Each structure stands twice: as structure tokens, then as C-alpha cells.
Amino acid sequence: MVIEFYLNNEKKKIDIDASARLLDVLRENFGLTSVKEGCGEGECGACVVLVNGRAMNTCMIPVASIMGKSIVTMEGYKHTDRYKAIETGFMEAGSVQCGFCTPGFVMATESLLNQNPNPTDDEIKEGLSGNLCRCTGYNMIIQGVRLAIEKGAGLW
């Protein structure tokens, strides 16, 4: 099936098996390796990207579902001011250790703040509840999101 969609704001077209996982298409066909495979069953959030601005698990998306939609991965998102705020917040709070889960957490943070620019700590936990991190114990990530909100005031 020929799928046309927007990838990091560029129009793309690919002829591919409709049931291919978006995760594999982004990594294998477009070389976007920020998208990680952790569990492959929607539990860990390492493969989260933005689809029309909302966080989704790409391991569970058949590629035909993204026809006409806009996909943003870390490779595109990293050029935004919002990303800079999250990056600074995460760096200062020590939110990154091995880094494998980080792209997914950044995407989930963007999706959360886009819906709710001033979340409580409980709302941050809920917003990031689809992402697993085996290094930090989460407190530093929540702190990182808090700092990103301060540094990016007015951006969301």
C-alpha cells in the first residue's frame, strides 16, 4: 500500500506492507533511530512519537493508519524551543542515565504539556505513566519536567 504522510514536517511517500509497524518503518526505512523498541507491546513507551501532536506507541501502529497524518520524532522535535526547555530541564535534574527511554519521555512530556501546560506532580506522573525508566527511579524525570515548565514558560 502506498502511504503518504508528513514526517518531521516533510511530505513522504512509501510503498510498504500496510501491517508493518510504524516503529520499524521509522527505524529501518527512514533511519530515525531515536525511536526505540523496548517491549514491543505498548507497555514501555520507548517507541513513543507524536502523531498529529499526540503521543502514541509506534510498536502498535500499523503503518497504513498514519495515512495523511503528521509524525514528529525526536529528530524533528529537537530543533524546537520547546525541546530546548525540556533538554535543559532534563540535564539539570539528572533525568537521563542510560538514555534509552529518554526520547519516549521527551515525546510524552511534549504531549502532556501540549494538553496541560501547568500540570501538578500527580498529573505529570499520570501523563508519563506509559513510559518506563529502569535507571532514574522517576523522581529526577518528574523534577526535569518541572524545570522544563519553568524554563519554557509561555511556550506551551
Add this chain to the structure above:
Amino acid sequence: MVEAFRPQNLIEALYILSENECTIIAGGTDLMVQRARGFALKPDFVFPLLFIEHLSELKQIYNNSNEIHIGACVILTDIMQNEIIPEIFKEMIGKMASPPTRNMATIGGNLCNASPAGDTLPYLYAVNAKAILQNANGVRTVPIEEFITGVKKTCLQKNEILTDIIIPDKKFDVNIYKRLGQRKGMSLTKVSLLGLADISKNRIRDIRIALGSIAPTIVRSSDIERKMINKSLDEIKQISYEISNQYDKLIKPIDDARSTAKYRKKVSLNLIKHFLENL
């Protein structure tokens, strides 16, 4: 390469189904995992895929003469954010999976997957929801408890699509939802109870109890509920143990990776008592 159809509208989708046996795929959150074969491998689908998630006819929420229609392909996040949906149903959906999964998963998918642990189902059973099924020749309406016929089984025919779920536009005075999982986020339900009741002048006017994950399908008993109508809250408290015991035979849990049958039974009966004692 698996054959796939991506129709432009519902009529085209129904026509495709009348000519082909297909696997219907909406959000994909159950099917893509159930059919997954691992890293960088395409999922293993046997039948051609019919993509319906994008069909606007299946994505509406509206109310119409005391009923709320929810399109089968409305994603869980959009149900939670819709103001005409009863709060208790939103609360239940907010406890499902995680935000990224709720951005993909559809209510119709939760019905068609027909898991004993489907977390929209206790509500749909409690309020006597109806499922609207369409094929190329017509429409039929099926009560939820007839739509789901067993574990992972529904009455959906090969040429039919579940198009709408209808719930009454009604709020209850008492709404209690308890859901046990291994942790808060991203866990499948071990046991759940939804209790709804209307009370006036200290007496029960309407009461519904639906239990999830403790039998092949949701457990609800109109017979037991009827016996509680017009009883005072004090009377209910006195007989709460007796009533919970009437559910004993209906609760048929299994041992699995998440919990044991014995634990599930005990907790279910305790939750029923808890609901009745806190009306």
C-alpha cells in the same frame, strides 16, 4: 505482503466486507500485539486487513433522545474529554492503560476484543448498553451481554462492522468503581467492581453491580439487584453479607499470571459488601 483495504467511507467498508473475509483493525493496540512476531518483523495476519479507524462515520459522539451514541472508532482519550459522557465512565477509562495507548485504542476495539478484563465493559453492562452492527444490507441492535458471547468471542458476523455503542444519557446518585491491578499505570485488571445506585428518601430506587475479570464475561445479576429495590440503606447494610454471598456462584475466576482464583473471589465478594455498606 498481506492484502489491505483502506476504504474512504463506511459504505465502501461494508461492501469490501461483503466480498472478502477480513480482519478489521481500528486502533491496533490489541491486534498488533496479539499478532506480533518480534523485532523488525511484520505482524502475522492471516486475512486481509480492513482499516476503519479513520472513518468519520465511526468517530462521532452525540446525544439523541436520552441516549448517547459513541462511534466505535472514538479513541479513549476523546471519550474522556467529551462533556456529555457520564463522569464515572470517564473515571474508568482514565484508569485504562496509559495516555499513549488511550490516544490510539478505540471503544469499539475494547468490545470486539471481548476480553474478560476489558475495562469499558463493566460500565456498558451496568447501564444496559447496546451495540449497533451494520452489514451491506442493513443494521441490527444487540444488547451488550448478547454481543459478547464468551472469552474473546462476539456475535459479530464476518460481514458486519460494529459502528456505534449506545448508552443511556443518565447519571446515578452513587457511583463507585474499584479496580485492582499490579500497579496504577499500564496494568491489566485482576478484579474490578462498578456499583451504581439511585437513592431517594433513604431507599434504593435503582442499583447495578457489574464485576470484571472474574468470569468469562462481565458478571451482573438483575435478579439479585431487583431484590434490593425499595430496601432502606440500613436494611441493605444488614443483609450485605448475605447479598454478596448470592454472587458467589456467579463469580468464576481463574488462576493466571496476574492473580489467583481464590484471591479474585474473596476480593470480589468484599468489594460487593464494601459498595453496599457505603451507599
